Amino acid sequence: MKNTFIGQPMERREDMRFLRGRGEYVDDVAMPGLLYAVILRSSVAHGRLISIDASAALKVPGVHSVITAADMPGGPPIVPMRLQPLPEFKPFEQPVIAHDKVRYVGEPIAVVLASSVAIGEDALEAIAVEIEDLPAVADWQTAAKNKSVLFEKPGTNRSLVFQARKGDADAAFANAPYVRREHLRTGRHYGLTMEPRGVMATWDDAAGKLTVYGAAKVPFFNRRILSAQIKLPVESIEMIENDVGGGYGARGEFYPEDFLIPFAARHVRRPVKWIEDRRETLMAMNHAREEECDLEVACARDGTILAIRGEVHTDMGAYMRTNGAVGARNVSQFMAGPYRVPHVKIDSSLWMTNKTPVGTYRGPGRFEANFFLERMIDMIAADLGIDRIDFRRKNLITSAEQPYPIAHVQPTDARDEYDSGEYSETLERALKEIDWPKLSKLQGKLIDGKYHGLGVVCFIEGGGAGPKESARIEVNKDGTLSVYMGTSSVGQGVETVFAQIAADALEVPVERIHHVYHGSTAYVSDGYGAYHSRSTVMGGSAVLDATNNFMATLRQAAGKRLGCAESNVALDIDKVTGGGRSMELSEFAELTAEGAFLNKKHTYSYGAHVAHITVDARLGRIEIVDYVVVQDVGRAVNPLTVKGQVLGSLVQGLGGAVLEDLKYDENGQFLTGSLADYLLPTATDFPNLRCVVLDDYPSPINPLGVKGAGEGGIIAAGGCMANAVANALQSFGAQPLQLPLTPTYIWELVQAGQKQAAE
Amino acid sequence: MKLPPFEYACPATINEAVALLAGHGGEAKPLAGGQSLMPMMAFRIAQPSLLVDLRKLPGLKEIKIGADGVRLGALVRWRDILDDKRLDAAHPLLKEAISHVAHYQIRNRGTVGGSCAHADPASEMPGIAQTCEATFSVIGKAGARTIKAADFFQGALTTALKPDEIVTEIHLPAWPAQRRYGFQEFARRRGDFAMAGIALYYDVEGGKAANAHIGVFGVGDCQRRLPKAEAALNGHTVDDALAVKVGEAAAAEVEPQEDIHASSAYRRALTGTLAERALKAAAAR
Numbered sequence A: 001m002k003n004t005f006i007g008q009p010m011e012r013r014e015d016m017r018f019l020r021g022r023g024e025y026v027d028d029v030a031m032p033g034l035l036y037a038v039i040l041r042s043s044v045a046h047g048r049l050i051s052i053d054a055s056a057a058l059k060v061p062g063v064h065s066v067i068t069a070a071d072m073p074g075g076p077p078i079v080p081m082r083l084q085p086l087p088e089f090k091p092f093e094q095p096v097i098a099h100d101k102v103r104y105v106g107e108p109i110a111v112v113l114a115s116s117v118a119i120g121e122d123a124l125e126a127i128a129v130e131i132e133d134l135p136a137v138a139d140w141q142t143a144a145k146n147k148s149v150l151f152e153k154p155g156t157n158r159s160l161v162f163q164a165r166k167g168d169a170d171a172a173f174a175n176a177p178y179v180r181r182e183h184l185r186t187g188r189h190y191g192l193t194m195e196p197r198g199v200m201a202t203w204d205d206a207a208g209k210l211t212v213y214g215a216a217k218v219p220f221f222n223r224r225i226l227s228a229q230i231k232l233p234v235e236s237i238e239m240i241e242n243d244v245g246g247g248y249g250a251r252g253e254f255y256p257e258d259f260l261i262p263f264a265a266r267h268v269r270r271p272v273k274w275i276e277d278r279r280e281t282l283m284a285m286n287h288a289r290e291e292e293c294d295l296e297v298a299c300a301r302d303g304t305i306l307a308i309r310g311e312v313h314t315d316m317g318a319y320m321r322t323n324g325a326v327g328a329r330n331v332s333q334f335m336a337g338p339y340r341v342p343h344v345k346i347d348s349s350l351w352m353t354n355k356t357p358v359g360t361y362r363g364p365g366r367f368e369a370n371f372f373l374e375r376m377i378d379m380i381a382a383d384l385g386i387d388r389i390d391f392r393r394k395n396l397i398t399s400a401e402q403p404y405p406i407a408h409v410q411p412t413d414a415r416d417e418y419d420s421g422e423y424s425e426t427l428e429r430a431l432k433e434i435d436w437p438k439l440s441k442l443q444g445k446l447i448d449g450k451y452h453g454l455g456v457v458c459f460i461e462g463g464g465a466g467p468k469e470s471a472r473i474e475v476n477k478d479g480t481l482s483v484y485m486g487t488s489s490v491g492q493g494v495e496t497v498f499a500q501i502a503a504d505a506l507e508v509p510v511e512r513i514h515h516v517y518h519g520s521t522a523y524v525s526d527g528y529g530a531y532h533s534r535s536t537v538m539g540g541s542a543v544l545d546a547t548n549n550f551m552a553t554l555r556q557a558a559g560k561r562l563g564c565a566e567s568n569v570a571l572d573i574d575k576v577t578g579g580g581r582s583m584e585l586s587e588f589a590e591l592t593a594e595g596a597f598l599n600k601k602h603t604y605s606y607g608a609h610v611a612h613i614t615v616d617a618r619l620g621r622i623e624i625v626d627y628v629v630v631q632d633v634g635r636a637v638n639p640l641t642v643k644g645q646v647l648g649s650l651v652q653g654l655g656g657a658v659l660e661d662l663k664y665d666e667n668g669q670f671l672t673g674s675l676a677d678y679l680l681p682t683a684t685d686f687p688n689l690r691c692v693v694l695d696d697y698p699s700p701i702n703p704l705g706v707k708g709a710g711e712g713g714i715i716a717a718g719g720c721m722a723n724a725v726a727n728a729l730q731s732f733g734a735q736p737l738q739l740p741l742t743p744t745y746i747w748e749l750v751q752a753g754q755k756q757a758a759e
Numbered sequence B: 001m002k003l004p005p006f007e008y009a010c011p012a013t014i015n016e017a018v019a020l021l022a023g024h025g026g027e028a029k030p031l032a033g034g035q036s037l038m039p040m041m042a043f044r045i046a047q048p049s050l051l052v053d054l055r056k057l058p059g060l061k062e063i064k065i066g067a068d069g070v071r072l073g074a075l076v077r078w079r080d081i082l083d084d085k086r087l088d089a090a091h092p093l094l095k096e097a098i099s100h101v102a103h104y105q106i107r108n109r110g111t112v113g114g115s116c117a118h119a120d121p122a123s124e125m126p127g128i129a130q131t132c133e134a135t136f137s138v139i140g141k142a143g144a145r146t147i148k149a150a151d152f153f154q155g156a157l158t159t160a161l162k163p164d165e166i167v168t169e170i171h172l173p174a175w176p177a178q179r180r181y182g183f184q185e186f187a188r189r190r191g192d193f194a195m196a197g198i199a200l201y202y203d204v205e206g207g208k209a210a211n212a213h214i215g216v217f218g219v220g221d222c223q224r225r226l227p228k229a230e231a232a233l234n235g236h237t238v239d240d241a242l243a244v245k246v247g248e249a250a251a252a253e254v255e256p257q258e259d260i261h262a263s264s265a266y267r268r269a270l271t272g273t274l275a276e277r278a279l280k281a282a283a284a285r
């Protein structure tokens, strides 16, 4: 039997569990003797911590204890960086709890353990904290003055400058016939998960064993961090992944609470649970995106891009967190997007400010880079009198040029190349889907009080980060099979996708794959987790290797028992046959084999966004009439889940394009502490979205040919919407240079245009 | 975001409810739909020691329609208004305004009395009450009294209510069948509190606008009428040019605040645009 589950739009096997309310999230896990943790967070953006007096809080009935830095001998441990752990970042890493200074509104100061969350919150009000205010650094420009520094030792607010280099950009600019320079910025966003974070920890004193529930994304990494901080061998720590209500890069990284809760459990020898609430998550989970740049593009008169050069400034917030450098790194490396740019020179500065620290959020740095360059391309094409689509066609990388080397980033020494693809094909397909020739007549037209505009952009998405992933196949007692994974589920549907891959490789019906286990440290010897759109690329390839090893192990065992040559053994659904004899697979219960996939290269899926919008210029209101994303993902294991990824990430991207912005005042006070202030897209906001998934150019760097596909929808949404707004409001000369495209901002652009026309 | 400790009472009569409120020296609060009070308690912005649930009080859930207008019991919910077919004729402006309030779930619980007592500057109902010169009936320790809308709303989250007073009814004067009206608001997402909104009506006398009432909400610290815009409308034939003029008058007489969703200049312009459009819509009806 030759299966073809790969490529089929199979419904997700996880869905029935979730839809029937049978998921088990960390908050669903009950435990006798449980204490609830509630965290006192700084209400001051920048200050010296003088004293904490919890004596009144301890008298609140139901309060068990209050933990502060003073309870941690040797001082609170530091959360180390997971990605780009450069020595330069060391002085800026975050202690798990404030001890000498507070550096952002929301920084943990004390942990109350109580018999209920409500009582814990009552006790928060009884803790007296004395903080001596220091001048707040509320934006990167203030940070750059270095008058008030967050960290005395390094004495500067700039933790690093990433340098992306390719060719000789300065020389190219010196000789360029045409150069345009613009100043652009993106808002501050974050990967808001439907289920906020949660950690529950239990400490078994007799066995010296710590169990941590609520692990997500990168449990093996986090176990290593925790092990070093809490001084327990990794074998004494088990990380359990429960169902996870969304990750988006933010959930599952190691945060202060990932130490504080296990520490508390061991400290008081009781199980402790902490569930982040909505207000907390807005100021405690990683922020992202707030980047500003001066970008220059040099072109030939025929529209050939010669070089790009620029400076980017990222508002990092108060600490360098685990993956906090990724956005600032990516924006420099991927500024050129899917285009052939021979010379690149981008300096990307990381500025520490008194805000919630940043981390990755779906499409980190790529969303920003795409907006910056694509916005400029439309302006440049207009300057040069070239159709903006022809301009893109001319500069998109062709398959003949693959693998295509991209900018090299220092000091991480990141060298990289795109893997495969004929990028213009997705653009052409998107234009055809939306019927561009017909719509193009509407550009800038005022119909029934609304201006029509079209946006078009191309993008590249990186995925499949190595170095390794593991998988294991095991025979269950009933003769079905289980797959155990080193990657995690953050809601992507990996249980379905890995079952499809395993069933194809083993040539068994997909129902024989009884369950796919993932995300907990007990399942495989080592794992790397779910980030950088890597699970299907790395995990899927590991499943292939595991199935090979599994068949070898099964042949060996069955050959002996069936009395035949190993090469004659075959797996036939629930039977093992060989030498004319047959056994039930269940007789091999617990037979297991692990496999791994090692790879240092990255996959690059790519595509195009095309939008048709209207703008009510007086209200500043944008409405989407039609929106199409075309993405080539190398090989679509499950077209349904890929579509879900593309559309879901598109809605998130549109949120960032028009709604979302985390705001602070000049004193570093947080102004968007609820979902009434931080505006997420809701079900009625963007009803008209479509996507087409192609798999015409498989990736050559993994046996499945798959590419990461979780971020393409988000990456280009800001650029596409901004271009569409500019196109709609061309009669006002409107050129949006910042996101989000709020009503106020659009109205201001229109006003400025009208004023200029009047002069 | 858990509620602070509080006592709870669910009295069966208004007198009992008033006595409970009066007995707690300003520390007690009536509870209606809970759609504003509960979030405020969860954020610990409000920490009343006693909640007096109004849900069992008799006679507060009715919509009465008579020759003298519409009487809304304080516990009438948004949903009740939207479901009441009689209001299509008896008060179409009210109905249109309420269709913009919040989301489905919230409309199933939120009440007219709660909304007015809460007095969020961006909420629709107080805007209608101001525009239509509503009268509030309230009962407190000192007995029953009525308060005109213009006196009831005193600022952001501030009303003329004493801590022991309960709103029992909101009276909207009778609505002539020929009356012209318009309603416009703009929020960044459907169901959000508006950045600005306009409710207006006028009667037509001899082909000209008369008895103009124009109310604004979401702009400044309180819902209010716009007398200069009303003056620009009264006595004129309503056409597009007049709508522009009235819009300009409206924009000129508001004192718009700045917040994270809208600049003050934008809000001023928005007020004018919405007034202009509301008037055009009214004329086109």
Ligand SMILES: Cc1cc2nc3c(=O)[nH]c(=O)nc-3n(C[C@H](O)[C@H](O)[C@H](O)COP(=O)(O)OP(=O)(O)OC[C@H]3O[C@@H](n4cnc5c(N)ncnc54)[C@H](O)[C@@H]3O)c2cc1C
Pocket (backbone or CB within 6 Å): B029, B030, B031, B032, B033, B034, B035, B036, B037, B038, B039, B054, B074, B075, B100, B101, B102, B103, B106, B109, B110, B111, B112, B113, B114, B115, B116, B117, B118, B120, B122, B123, B124, B125, B161, B165, B166, B167, B168, B191, B192, B193, B194
């Ligand atoms: C997400 C969200 C969006 C919303 N959007 C909108 C919107 O767009 N427009 C809008 O208008 N509203 C909106 N609201 C508010 C909603 O309409 C509330 O229901 C309303 O403001 C309060 O009514 P309530 O019955 O829930 O009052 P409660 O929350 O029960 O009470 C509010 C206040 O009024 C007092 N009170 C209640 N009843 C009386 C009474 N009879 N006499 C004296 N005092 C009383 C209470 O003590 C309390 O102080 C929104 C709410 C939410 C949560």
